[in-house]
Amino acid sequence: MEELKIGVFICNCGSNIAHHVDVDAVREAVEAKPGVAIARSYKYMCSNPGQDMIARDIREHQLNRVVVAACSPRMHEKTFRNACRNGGLNPYLCEMANIREQCSWVHSDQLAATEKAKALTNAAINRVRYHEPLESLTAEMCPATLVIGGGIAGLTAALELADAAHQVYLVERTATLGGNLARVDLTAPHLDSARDLLTERITRVRANSRITLMLNSELQSLAGYVGNYAAIIRTKNGSGEVQERKVDVGNVVVATGYQEFDAGRITHYGHGKLPNVVTSFEFEQMLRKGRIETRHGKLPQYAAIIHCVGSRNKEFHPYCSRVCCMTALKYAHELKSANPACYVSDIYVDMHAFGKGHEDFYKTTSEVKTLFLMFEKNERPVVRKAGPNDDCEMLIEVNETLSRERIEIPADLIILMVGMEARADSGEVARLVNISQDKEGWFMESHPKLDPVATTTDGIYIAGTCAAPKDIPDTVAQARAAAARILGKIAKGKIEIDGVFAEVNEDRCSGCRMCNELCPYSAIEFNDETRRSHVIPAACKACGACVAACPSGAIKGRHFTVEQLHAQIDGVLA
Amino acid sequence: MSFEPKIVGFLCNWCSYTGADLAGTSRIQYPPNIRVIRVMCSARIEPDFVLRALASGADGVLICGCHPGDCHYSEGNYKAMRRYPLLKRMLKDYGVDNDRVRLEWVSASEGQRFADIVTDMTERVRALGPLRIKTDLQTDMVER
């Protein structure tokens, strides 16, 4: 092996590291380690001067390994790999030691933190000795896209891609397009009709030759990797028999939407038992029919709207479903305009009027004399049938927070603002496209702030309420964002596959086939003639399961080899 | 000065390592006895690494992965879930107390949980005292 020249760079990160770790002591401790050519400490390694220093030192001292002891590799591994690349060194010959998030920030005892920093840096030095240069591979990018879900999100994404002259396969489970938005009459806060929003999109989708619309269809399986996915779509046509069709796509947009919370689960609201307790979607049907009336066909004199049904409480869903507050105000308006003599009570937890025009909408709803009653989110109101001499159908009893009184609210019609929850079968979709879900069942984005429409699986994007409750503007924005990301990738034409993947040493493989079943991405093929297993680099996600399981140690985990990890273990305990 | 155990932690990049970073950004303090080694998935952690760590002077080894069902590679943590019980049985035969090697699921948002696990494990291993395999093996080579 060529003579090792390791450059060690220890960052102060202003005071973030220097505050608890004696950076100079660490530098002195590692300076004398075998193979270490230079050891420096600097205020901000990730700053441009910091990065330039690395590149300059590589050239000046012919460094062939670099160790940066600073923040978490999840933060700046890419930054320092680029710095090495700029210095002419293969980026994979660089290793980081996390002496901030997992050392200075969590250990206030200076002595212990410094000792730990030394150990972590020493471990990185040990490891980097065994690093090998790695090159990334490239693969073709298929311009077609698969969009799952025919709601507003799916339609928007499909149109955005098709308008850019790319083939789109739009798969919708039901027989109609529009998703949940199709079940809504008007939209808040401008009270414009949902039908207007949808019909324009649906007609353009149907008319667009580049969009292959597949109704009554579901994704059966998805194989391959970003740029080279093979999807099998199963369609049930009219007569019930099933056809399967294979389509080749480069990327997938998951826009499967949400399902409403089952109001029956809150027994003391009486949905399903008291006839005049309806969910928001049932009320929407009334609105679409243009007639607001109780089950006995009379105009309600008292109407009540209860918020946060299933949302924001301990037993059901802790999150806020974001859209019900404005929808409730919309119902107050529609109730009042249908019957000015109707007394509307709006029973809410907190009024989330966060969007554009929402606060004014809230004010105008007050002006039409809606009575707003607040309750504590974990002390839900109780609905019961009114007595014979009451002038209303039902009575709602609740501890009203603003007046701290226990009150009874008359109601002839009660509308439950049911929250959003992940679809019951979202688990299957997640497994099919290999994305993960949070504990509430929503699909997990790659980064909540920086990367909300991508997932940790390349080529799989999520848009709309399948990722989390959101209103129409956010949903459309995400759909377009996902489409834009995909168009960016298609425009690039090629996809670059990271150099880190598993590799079978054919001289060692005994053909025992232990590894074949272990790979969740089926990236390992077995060649029957040579009786050897082989890893497909582009499909391999470098999880290392096969490397650890190969009984003859014939699979090498690039950048996570046994020698590197053994060295790191010895180094961290030295 | 009370015995300060050395604990080697193998953390998976997507969940537990991120959770540990979150403990950092939230400045949740925990004992410095743990030294973390990052792997891409808990499936990459070989029982041999645990044995090597114990033989190289570690008093305890913590293996962390994503909660079942959360794994970034969807199946990885199940491999760890299968290897760990068999490794625990082997360690029992070797006479190494099972509290010294632990497998815990830590998600990317459980900074506090990670800190609690490290604190609890440090105290347990401190109670068990030093493992001394490394020194024992060295004396084996001298005193027969």
Added chain:
Amino acid sequence: MAIRVNPKLIDELETYGAADVQNCYHCGNCSATCPFSKEPFVIPRRSMRNLQMGLEEKLKGTFEPWLCYYCGECSQQCPRGAEPGETMMSLRRWLTSRYDLTGISRLFYRSWKAELAALILVSLVTMVAFLVMGFSLGHGSLGVYAGAGALFPDHLVHILDLALAGLLAAVLLTNSIRMWWLTTGRNRNLHISLWSYVKNVFLLPYHFLSQARYSQCEKKLPWLTHLAIFLSWVTMEVLVILLLERFHSPETVWAAHVFGYLATIGLLGGTIYAMVGRVRKRETHYKHTHPTDWMFLILIAGAAFTGIVQHASYRWLGLDSVANIAYLIHMMFVVPLLAVQIPFSKLSHLAYRPLAMYLATLHTDALAAQEPAVAQTEPVRLAA
């Protein structure tokens, strides 16, 4: 036990002048700025809330609206334009109508035409009565103002005044007792000792005469104008009722007349200032004027003006007939004012406000005695 919400109450209160009450979303700015909103009273927000929710019993059970002197600060602070000041004003009108069992003040507040008709009726009746009394019974002549043969002999008017005063006192007393009962008497868990009642009795005259509470408002002018009008009116009452003979005696008794003049100036000046204010609508408390406010001001101004005309024409000009006519018109203003305005309309607040202050002190002491004193914790100062 849950109290029944009655969304219809707001509609009723609108006829008493409340507006936009439902806009209030309880940010609490009003109570924060109100100088009187201190434990255990939450002025004006608690009443706004009870009104929004239509908790009639709660609204009747509080005298908090009487503790508000409409400085208008809260209405300026309100981000939602819910006019808390005007709401408290309309609550005072509503409470007046609630205290009055006869239901007349409820009728008057609900329709100002009814009140105007009543006023006109009463003044016509007064005119006829005086004329009948003057010409037929007393055989007085238009030309004689005082002494024997006077059109309106002192002793007759005196009896009339006393009768009116008795009626007024009776109505106000019953209403006050009803106010006491609604806000304090029926409140089971409030124990006010007899001694507490006695000890604080001096508060009634004190607040009656000084409106001390009004002086605590930031702007002092409203208090002063109100004080001026009030004291002048009291002086006038005292002079007219108690010192009527001397007031009507031929020679001018400067000691009495000086007060008369001052009172008249006070009354005229104050009412004109109030009317101009209500026309210009510049200060917040003059922005909204309920018809009853106008009637009230016009009656006082009229009474004061006719009073001075009658005095001047008799004392200075010696024109007895003119004095008599002026006196007649004066009575046409005064009798409706005393018989209608005081018991059944705005003026009844002269009884309710001092009583409210008295009850407020009783309540505060009683509550403080019942609950252990909640240590008034100083707000924590974070290190700089």
Added chain:
Amino acid sequence: MAAKKLQIALYWGAACGGCDVAVLDTNEFILDVAAVADVRFWPIAVDGKYSDVEAMSDGELDLALFDGAVRNSENEHVAKLLRAKSKILVAFGSCAYMGGIPGLANLVTKDEILATAYLSNASIEPGNQTVPRARSAVDGMTLEIPSFYRRVYRLQDVVDVDYSVPGCPPAPDQVKAVLLAVVKGELPPRGSVVGASERAVCDDCKRTKSEKKVKSFHRPFEVIQDSSRCLLEQGILCMGSATRSGCGVRCPNSNQGCRGCYGPLPGVSDHGAKFLSALASIVDSKDPKEIEHILDGLPDFTSFAYRFGMPASTLQRSYK
């Protein structure tokens, strides 16, 4: 070299003699060996005394095959002696190379062994509780016997070893190949393993391999085996995938799982741990309880995994 005959020696430390027999099993080939080589020291086959070896000059022996582990002071003494006297010292067979079956003693302490052998054993007459000691006085003389070490060592733990030949015992044709290589002088670099393949047993095993998913483990006698299919896929423990080939697949061909006597593949530092990693990964369950239940089908996995290499394992012995 042709003129002077090859001077070779064989010795057995803590061994069963199987490796020596394996040398004889090369049948007539041994005669060829005898033709080109003088066997200077081979306690099992020819009479010879330690003093003969001590009398030799250093490096006089061309080749020494040391089989058996190092269990007591005598083994070590002879090992050191042969090291001094021979140019090439070979750790011959699994015991010398990895500690072998005797190495399993490392899982128990010296006291437990002596107690079982001399105190609590059923065949001991009550009262006769004598435990042999390194030095004991008998009839006025002191009797010395080799001291019983606290644990078992590999040959390479006590002396430098030139080559290792795995196998319990090494297959006869492998022995032949090693001896020929020595004779011809075609030997790989010092320290390497000879007489074995660089691929696992599966490479030579004729059984068909397909889906590796195991729901339960069984002992061979508990199931009717399909002799054409991979044993592990039928739930029968077989370490062939993690063990060097070269033995001619003797065990799997006789319907028995491979026990790993040929040791780990090159690059694998811990034979048992590597097999554990592979075996556990193919347990077909995602429920911790069910996994524990399946693993109960492996009654004493540690002994199975390190049957031939406990002293070569990372932890080498127990720390009870």
